[in-house]
Amino acid sequence: MWEILNVALIWSTIRLSTPLILAALGGLFSERSGVINIALEGMMLAGAFAAAAITYATGSPYVGLLAGMMAGMLIAAIHALACIRYQADQVVTGTAINILMLGMPAFLSGAFFLSSGSTPQIPKEHLIPWLPIFIAIVMVPLSWYVLYKTPFGLRLRSVGENPEAADAAGVPVARMRYAGVLLSGILAGLGGAYLSIGQSSLFTRNMTSGRGFIALAALIFGKWRPFQTLLACLLFGFTEAVSIQMQGVVKLPSGDDIPVQFIQMVPYILTIVVLAGFIGSSRPPRALGIPYQKER
Amino acid sequence: MKLLRELLFPLIAVVAAFVVCGILILIIGDNPIETYRLLFGSALSWPVGIGYTLFYATPLIFTGLAVMVAFRCGLLNIGAEGQLYVAAFATAWVGITFANHSPWLLIPLCCIAAVVGGGVWGAIPGILKARFGSHEVINTIMLNFLAVALLSYFTQYHYKEPGPIMQTLAIGPNAHIARLGRFIPGMPQFIPLNVAFILALISCGLVYVFLWRTKWGYELRSTGTNPSAAEYGGISVRKQIIIAMTISGALAGMVGINEVLGYRYRYYDGFSDNYGFTGIAVALLGRNHPVGVITSALLFAVLQRGGIPVDAFTTHVTKDIVQVLQGTIILFVAAEAFFRGPFAQWGLLKRSKV
Numbered sequence A: 001m002w003e004i005l006n007v008a009l010i011w012s013t014i015r016l017s018t019p020l021i022l023a024a025l026g027g028l029f030s031e032r033s034g035v036i037n038i039a040l041e042g043m044m045l046a047g048a049f050a051a052a053a054i055t056y057a058t059g060s061p062y063v064g065l066l067a068g069m070m071a072g073m074l075i076a077a078i079h080a081l082a083c084i085r086y087q088a089d090q091v092v093t094g095t096a097i098n099i100l101m102l103g104m105p106a107f108l109s110g111a112f113f114l115s116s117g118s119t120p121q122i123p124k125e126h127l128i129p130w131l132p133i134f135i136a137i138v139m140v141p142l143s144w145y146v147l148y149k150t151p152f153g154l155r156l157r158s159v160g161e162n163p164e165a166a167d168a169a170g171v172p173v174a175r176m177r178y179a180g181v182l183l184s185g186i187l188a189g190l191g192g193a194y195l196s197i198g199q200s201s202l203f204t205r206n207m208t209s210g211r212g213f214i215a216l217a218a219l220i221f222g223k224w225r226p227f228q229t230l231l232a233c234l235l236f237g238f239t240e241a242v243s244i245q246m247q248g249v250v251k252l253p254s255g256d257d258i259p260v261q262f263i264q265m266v267p268y269i270l271t272i273v274v275l276a277g278f279i280g281s282s283r284p285p286r287a288l289g290i291p292y293q294k295e296r
Numbered sequence B: 001m002k003l004l005r006e007l008l009f010p011l012i013a014v015v016a017a018f019v020v021c022g023i024l025i026l027i028i029g030d031n032p033i034e035t036y037r038l039l040f041g042s043a044l045s046w047p048v049g050i051g052y053t054l055f056y057a058t059p060l061i062f063t064g065l066a067v068m069v070a071f072r073c074g075l076l077n078i079g080a081e082g083q084l085y086v087a088a089f090a091t092a093w094v095g096i097t098f099a100n101h102s103p104w105l106l107i108p109l110c111c112i113a114a115v116v117g118g119g120v121w122g123a124i125p126g127i128l129k130a131r132f133g134s135h136e137v138i139n140t141i142m143l144n145f146l147a148v149a150l151l152s153y154f155t156q157y158h159y160k161e162p163g164p165i166m167q168t169l170a171i172g173p174n175a176h177i178a179r180l181g182r183f184i185p186g187m188p189q190f191i192p193l194n195v196a197f198i199l200a201l202i203s204c205g206l207v208y209v210f211l212w213r214t215k216w217g218y219e220l221r222s223t224g225t226n227p228s229a230a231e232y233g234g235i236s237v238r239k240q241i242i243i244a245m246t247i248s249g250a251l252a253g254m255v256g257i258n259e260v261l262g263y264r265y266r267y268y269d270g271f272s273d274n275y276g277f278t279g280i281a282v283a284l285l286g287r288n289h290p291v292g293v294i295t296s297a298l299l300f301a302v303l304q305r306g307g308i309p310v311d312a313f314t315t316h317v318t319k320d321i322v323q324v325l326q327g328t329i330i331l332f333v334a335a336e337a338f339f340r341g342p343f344a345q346w347g348l349l350k351r352s353k354v
Helices: A007-032 A040-058 A061-085 A090-113 A131-149 A151-161 A163-168 A173-199 A211-221 A226-245 A260-275 B002-027 B032-043 B048-072 B080-097 B103-132 B136-157 B195-213 B215-225 B227-232 B237-253 B255-264 B275-285 B290-313 B321-334 B337-344
Strands: none
Touching (some): A007 A173, A007 A226, A040 A090, A040 A173, A040 A211, A061 A173, A061 B321, A090 B321, A131 A151, A131 A173, A151 A163, A151 A173, A226 A260, A260 B103, A260 B136, B002 B290, B032 B290, B048 B215, B048 B237, B048 B255, B048 B275, B048 B290, B080 B103, B080 B136, B103 B255, B195 B215, B195 B237, B195 B255, B227 B237, B290 B321
């Protein structure tokens, strides 16, 4: 069992956790402001595609990274507009965005690169494997500081807990929620960008393969708090790293391989268990998912 | 007037989505009219186009009904995807294990397996919500992934057909259900449209009767419209949540009948083309009514079938346009307030319930 615990595994855990950390922190800002964000997946896909396409076009991964963040923010703006201004159901809107983003990048790739849904290969020297990891690590304490130590964070949390009271105290509820959702788009877009121009070297169809949902699970497992969310992301990244590395290495006493699927199931089962309140209670922000209508 | 209002918003949403995507097609340098002509022309051609369109509509009617029943109880079931996978596997398992029994026993047994498999997987988030208050949306997402991993394990380690493809052994021929080509003159038998389509239409009728003509349906809908009033009126909200999620899962599970007994005759890993998620779109666009579900399932099936020639016969547009269209339609349906503003000015529309 222990022979697989080595430097390579730790390194792989960090690399696999990075997109989760970025997206989960994104989800944190959105959900703390009271807007459910199951569109993280779609925002990551947008970021991954834009980053790969722009890096390929310009040759600069920094411009690509920026484009990824902008694309995530653009998708977030659609989510925010529908949920905040038009009071649409937040889960339904999120689902719509996820379906839309399953098609849109592939559609655009097909149009611009005449491919079947992926961007061309980006040369190795134009990739950016380190910076996003660094940003992810820095963003955790920074998010904590912003949420708990600044007036902005206090207002953001207050509109997610009790928008009526916040409104009475003069906090602009809608504006704070826009800020929360847009921030989540930027961070999720960055997480997606890391997938396409950090970890690999092109965008492929549906390349996030559910990481947006795992990030959401990590956010819940981390009880909507930055440092706990980091730990949850590391745990989920670790299970992914193990499931990649251990194939054929770890044997049961009977001599059979441990099926990789059992390791893959760990994050999902943990999230269900935590949400049911078996391991301490995980309480969402009180006004999560409820549109706020100012009384006239 | 009420009917007009019910029809108007979905119609506007669909038209708006086609316009937006038309502009998108124009930007990337293709002709939108030509693209849409290809899309509808092929999907509505007799017999192959229509046969496939109805075949694609079958799972969408089931998942649309599933989402609708949960929605009527105030729940959002985005776990239809996982429920239909579990159900399809259960169906295949019965079809493999009891392969030698007579069709009269085996086919009903397989259908029961589909309904029970989906129902159980749907009941889990229902129970979790009723017992612990944990949100069904997150739990259904997790259960989707859990189902995929679990079934991939069973397929790979226990029931796999030797070869590179991740699929189970074939079910016994006694478990096959008839393709409609056998009964409809002029429809070739290679089209996988099968008896499950008829079953889907019957299910629509049954769901209508259940929801609007029985006491149980009334209790379920009351829970959806106002849970506290329902509780005050002596309805156990917790019980209704579990019932609604179980029925919802069972309906989603019936996709397994279409897939396993009528089409592939085995469980194929990852067969679902987002049926569960498209079901949300179907239910919403169909105003959470059985007739609406059939109509919007047909529309989405047309898109799915029509995407194939669009992919082949246009320069730039790929079949991904279908998902772009689907996403845009749901977005517009969800944010119907976007259209309500302009229309309210004409005094035509007041707020309508979902």
